[in-house]
Amino acid sequence: xxxxxxxxxxxxxxxxxxxxxxxxxxxxxxxxxxxxxxxxxxxxxxxxxxxxxxxxxxxxxxxxxxxxxxxxxxxxxxxxxxxxxxxxxxxxxxxxxxxxxxxxxxxxxxxxxxxxxxxxxxxxxxxxxxxxxxxxxxxxxxxxxxxxxxxxxxxxxxxxxxxxxxxxxxxxxxxxxxxxxxxxxxxxxxxxxxxxxxxxxxxxxxxxxxxxxxxxxxxxxxxxxxxxxxxxxxxxxxxxxxxxxxxxxxxxxxxxxxxxxxxxxxxxxxxxxxxxxxxxxx
Amino acid sequence: xxxxxxxxxxxxxxxxxxxxxxxxxxxxxxxxxxxxxxxxxxxxxxxxxxxxxxxxxxxxxxxxxxxxxxxxxxxxxxxxxxxxxxxxxxxxxxxxxxxxxxxxxxxxxxxxxxxxxxxxxxxxxxxxxxxxxxxxxxxxxxxxxxxxxxxxxxxxxxxxxxxxxxxxxxxxxxxxxxxxxxxxxxxxxxxxxxxxxxxxxxxxxxxxxxxxxxxxxxxxxxxxxxxxxxxxxxxxxxxxxxxxxxxxxxxxxxxxxx
Amino acid sequence: xxxxxxxxxxxxxxxxxxxxxxxxxxxxxxxxxxxxxxxxxxxxxxxxxxxxxxxxxxxxxxxxxxxxxxxxxxxxxxxxxxxxxxxxxxxxxxxxxxxxxxxxxxxxxxxxxxxxxxxxxxxxxxxxxxxxxxxxxxxxxxxxxxxxxxxxxxxxxxxxxxxxxxxxxxxxxxxxxxxxxxxxxxxxxxxxxxxxxxxxxxxxxxxxxxxxxxxxxxxxxxxxxxxxxxxxxxxxxxxxxxxxxxxxxxxxxxxxxxxxxxxxxxxxxxxxxxxxxxxxxxxxxxxxxxxxxxxxxxxxxxxxxxxxxxxxxxxxxxxxxxx
Numbered sequence: 001x002x003x004x005x006x007x008x009x010x011x012x013x014x015x016x017x018x019x020x021x022x023x024x025x026x027x028x029x030x031x032x033x034x035x036x037x038x039x040x041x042x043x044x045x046x047x048x049x050x051x052x053x054x055x056x057x058x059x060x061x062x063x064x065x066x067x068x069x070x071x072x073x074x075x076x077x078x079x080x081x082x083x084x085x086x087x088x089x090x091x092x093x094x095x096x097x098x099x100x101x102x103x104x105x106x107x108x109x110x111x112x113x114x115x116x117x118x119x120x121x122x123x124x125x126x127x128x129x130x131x132x133x134x135x136x137x138x139x140x141x142x143x144x145x146x147x148x149x150x151x152x153x154x155x156x157x158x159x160x161x162x163x164x165x166x167x168x169x170x171x172x173x174x175x176x177x178x179x180x181x182x183x184x185x186x187x188x189x190x191x192x193x194x195x196x197x198x199x200x201x202x203x204x205x206x207x208x209x210x211x212x213x214x215x216x217x218x219x220x221x222x223x224x225x226x227x228x229x230x231x232x233x234x235x236x237x238x239x240x241x242x243x244x245x246x247x248x249x250x251x252x253x254x255x256x257x258x259x260x261x262x263x264x265x266x267x268x269x270x271x272x273x274x275x276x277x278x279x280x281x282x
Numbered sequence: 283x284x285x286x287x288x289x290x291x292x293x294x295x296x297x298x299x300x301x302x303x304x305x306x307x308x309x310x311x312x313x314x315x316x317x318x319x320x321x322x323x324x325x326x327x328x329x330x331x332x333x334x335x336x337x338x339x340x341x342x343x344x345x346x347x348x349x350x351x352x353x354x355x356x357x358x359x360x361x362x363x364x365x366x367x368x369x370x371x372x373x374x375x376x377x378x379x380x381x382x383x384x385x386x387x388x389x390x391x392x393x394x395x396x397x398x399x400x401x402x403x404x405x406x407x408x409x410x411x412x413x414x415x416x417x418x419x420x421x422x423x424x425x426x427x428x429x430x431x432x433x434x435x436x437x438x439x440x441x442x443x444x445x446x447x448x449x450x451x452x453x454x455x456x457x458x459x460x461x462x463x464x465x466x467x468x469x470x471x472x473x474x475x476x477x478x479x480x481x482x483x484x485x486x487x488x489x490x491x492x493x494x495x496x497x498x499x500x501x502x503x504x505x506x507x508x509x510x511x512x513x514x515x516x517x518x519x520x521x522x523x524x525x526x527x528x529x530x531x532x533x534x535x536x537x538x539x540x
Numbered sequence: 541x542x543x544x545x546x547x548x549x550x551x552x553x554x555x556x557x558x559x560x561x562x563x564x565x566x567x568x569x570x571x572x573x574x575x576x577x578x579x580x581x582x583x584x585x586x587x588x589x590x591x592x593x594x595x596x597x598x599x600x601x602x603x604x605x606x607x608x609x610x611x612x613x614x615x616x617x618x619x620x621x622x623x624x625x626x627x628x629x630x631x632x633x634x635x636x637x638x639x640x641x642x643x644x645x646x647x648x649x650x651x652x653x654x655x656x657x658x659x660x661x662x663x664x665x666x667x668x669x670x671x672x673x674x675x676x677x678x679x680x681x682x683x684x685x686x687x688x689x690x691x692x693x694x695x696x697x698x699x700x701x702x703x704x705x706x707x708x709x710x711x712x713x714x715x716x717x718x719x720x721x722x723x724x725x726x727x728x729x730x731x732x733x734x735x736x737x738x739x740x741x742x743x744x745x746x747x748x749x750x751x752x753x754x755x756x757x758x759x760x761x762x763x764x765x766x767x768x769x770x771x772x773x774x775x776x777x778x779x780x781x782x783x784x785x786x787x788x789x790x791x792x793x794x795x796x797x798x799x800x801x802x803x804x805x806x807x808x809x810x811x812x813x814x815x816x817x818x819x820x821x822x823x824x825x826x827x828x829x830x831x832x833x834x835x836x837x838x839x840x841x842x843x844x845x846x847x848x849x850x851x852x853x854x855x856x857x858x859x860x861x862x863x
Contacts, residue, residue: 008751008754009751011751011753012751012752012753012754013753015753015757016648016752016753018640019640019641019643019644019648020644020648020649021640022636022637022640022641022644023640023641023644023645023649023657023661025637026637026638026640026641026661026664026723026724026727027657027660027661029664029720029723030660030661030663030664032679033664033667033671033672033675033720036675036678036679037671037675040678084571085571085574088567088568088571088572089568089571089572089574089575091568092568092569092571092572093572095565095568096565096568096569097572101569101572101573104576105572105573105575105576108575108576108578108579109575110842110843110846111579111839111842111843112575112578112579112582113842114777114781114838114839114841114842114843115582115781115835115838115839116780116781116782116783116808116834116835116838117781117783118781118783118808118811118812118831118834119582119586119781119811119831119834119835120582122811122815122827122828122831123582123585123586125815126585126589127585146578149574149575149578150575153572153575164383166379166381166383167383167385167386169341169344169379169383170377170379170383170385170446171385171396172341172344172372173339173341173372173376173377173379173450174372174373174376174377174396174397174400174449174450174453175369175370175372175373175397175400175401175453176369176396176400177369177400177558177560177561178558178561178564179558179560179561179563179564179565180400180560182564183564185385188387189385189386189387191387203666204666206668207666207667207668207669207670207671208668208669209668209669209670209783209784210669210783210784210808210812213812213815213816214815214816234668234670234784237670237671237673237674238670238673238784238788241670241673241674241677241788242673242677242788249678252674253674253678256670256671256674256675259668259670259671260667260668260671263666263667263668264663264666267663267666367558369558
């Protein structure tokens with residue numbers, strides 16, 4: 001009896017250690033990835049890197065200025081399209097979504113959330129690139145917006161539903177019409193959460209490459225026109241990372257570090273937005 | 283049972299029945315509410331008193347499947363007549379809920395002014411005066427006059443509830459509905475609110491739902507006892523509590539059930 | 541006192557005199573309708589664009605291995621095989637890791653460690669696919685080549701899974717990088733599932749004399765079994781749709797082979813790789829058909845995952861988190 005009990009205790013201890021080790025391995029993977037990003041990329045982050053455009057293949061030097069600006073524009077336009085539709089859909093689901101249409105929209109959002117981004121990319125190509133006859137940042141933004149809307153809709157709905165029902169009642173009893181209650185009271189109270197969802201959504205699409213391969217395509221030159229093909233950090237990393245030149249590889253690491261930094265910044269901002277609300281909790 | 287025939291009725295229900303789908307939770311209730319009086323609605327849990335209250339400002343229909351038959355007359359006009367705008371109606375009837383619900387993103391000032399602002403823009407001076415007046419009537423002015431711009435959440439529970447009262451009073455309603463307003467307050471806060479009732483009835487007609495019998499006895503002029511959706515007895519408070527005419531009333535008041 | 545019958549209560553609220561309410565509802569409904577319309581357009585377009593290939597190759601498209609753009613003959617079997625193989629390999633590696641993290645974080649980790657570790661693991665999900673790709677090419681593959689493949693070959697080289705020369709880009713590399721990428725998703729949802737298990741389960745087991753591990757493994761985990769399976773399938777769904785990291789590491793070769801050391805292909809990688817080179821309409825259409833197949837498989841797998849998770853979490857927001 002005692003031997004068996006001892007064995008069980010040993011097993012318990014071993015397994016506890018094992019899951020701890022596994023967690024450590026998972027964190028280790030993260031550390032390794034981020035660590036290599038910094039190790040391999042930080043040394044290339046000079047002023048020239050941020051300010052210059054790429055130089056012709058084979059030459060050394062050059063930077064990713066066009067890619068940084070391109071990322072901002074493509075992501076910015078995508079957010080301009082996607083955020084209003086996403087938040088509006090989320091508000092619809094929270095306010096009127098208990099009926100059949102609400103169920104359908106929710107189901108569709110889940111389906112779209114699971115759609116591979118490459119598939120969205122080739123569809124944006126069909127809808128925008130082919131008719132227009134050329135690649136464009138706009139097509140890329142539309143593809144990203146399509147990815148963004150279902151994400152934002154669900155997080156917005158989730159956050160708005162967290163607002164206590166009693167708040168809505170208090171507003172309605174005061175003589176607030178339903179639309180004003182929904183916007184001024186409920187959405188306003190859930191704003192921090194909605195904002196968090198938006199930042200997370202933007203962070204996700206900022207890192208996307210696949211939907212941009214056949215829409216924004218990439219561009220060696222600097223451009224700010226959404227009707228032209230445009231370079232983004234993600235596309236740049238892909239081209240440079242899979243290219244033949246060591247110089248390109250060096251730049252790929254640096255660009256990856258910058259992109260990761262951008263994504264990290266947005267993710268941290270999202271967390272911060274939520275935290276600052278907890279002080280003024282309901 | 284009914285008040286003297288010559289008093290004006292601010293509010294009156296006539297054969298009011300409230301239902302959820304096909305289930306009636308308030309059955310055929312007719313109660314007069316004379317002007318400038320406090321009427322308490324008492325009864326065990328689930329007797330329909332809160333639902334009844336919410337019929338008076340057309341909040342009941344906002345619940346899933348909620349609807350009514352019968353009439354509710356505010357100043358002799360049926361509020362359930364087709365064409366009545368429930369939103370506008372609710373500005374004439376104020377409501378305070380069980381738990382204090384200040385709007386968390388607004389300051390104290392903005393909370394009180396909320397009911398005014400939704401009614402249409404008003405000049406700054408007008409708003410200031412209205413806010414101060416409402417806070418005074420709610421006996422909160424002295425405590426918050428120096429921090430009107432601060433968040434409403436910084437107040438204590440009792441203060442928040444008085445803020446909700448001020449918020450309900452600011453649009454100058456005619457009727458004030460109180461749904462167990464002291465249920466989540468400590469004794470000090472409870473006492474403040476009860477004192478308020480006595481003062482406020484000089485300007486408003488008040489209906490208060492409470493499960494606290496002593497509170498009902500302390501605060502109200504008339505008391506209505508509900509049981510399982512029916513109005514069992516209605517009468518002057520002293521009379522109902524000392525010499526109830528119905529057996530069930532007596533059983534409830536003496537604590538035999540509920 | 542005529543009773544004022546109101547036979548259609550919902551109607552009354554809807555028909556409220558307030559114009560603002562009507563505009564608001566109409567506006568929000570309009571915005572919300574974009575999603576179903578989008579899905580219909582998406583599926584419709586996929587089918588329409590894939591139709592020439594569907595009509596030409598029919599069902600054999602799914603099991604034919606011939607992919608010859610010049611001759612105009614296309615078969616997606618190697619891609620389908622590679623997608624499934626790489627995803628399963630990824631699951632094999634990711635599930636123990638992710639479940640371990642989830643169990644550790646929900647049951648064993650000291651309180652102060654939970655939030656930071658959870659955050660760090662979630663951060664893995666924030667890393668863009670292309671960054672995984674770069675790291676994979678320059679760090680993972682050399683590592684595999686030097687420290688993983690030789691010992692594997694030494695011990696298991698006789699199996700069909702480790703035949704052939706290892707050049708780097710391979711099913712193995714693709715599977716490993718996918719594993720790392722899906723760990724945070726499986727871990728996050730599993731953790732929520734385990735946290736949703738009533739404490740009474742664990743306490744009852746402990747009360748009967750179980751060790752801490754036994755309480756978790758025999759009482760808590762089985763209770764959340766459906767949700768955990770759902771989490772795993774969710775991870776599978778993500779792995780199926782991954783594109784960039786996979787196409788940078790897997791070798792991009794139309795081949796079906798048992799050996800993980802050989803290059804392979806996935807549907808997403810094939811589209812990413814060949815879409816811009818599709819010169820003929822048939823080629824393009826074949827790629828669209830691949831996209832359609834990928835879409836259908838991913839949606840089915842994700843749907844199954846959500847069903848399982850929903851059955852456990854029933855109405856709560858488990859699993860709908862983005863980051």
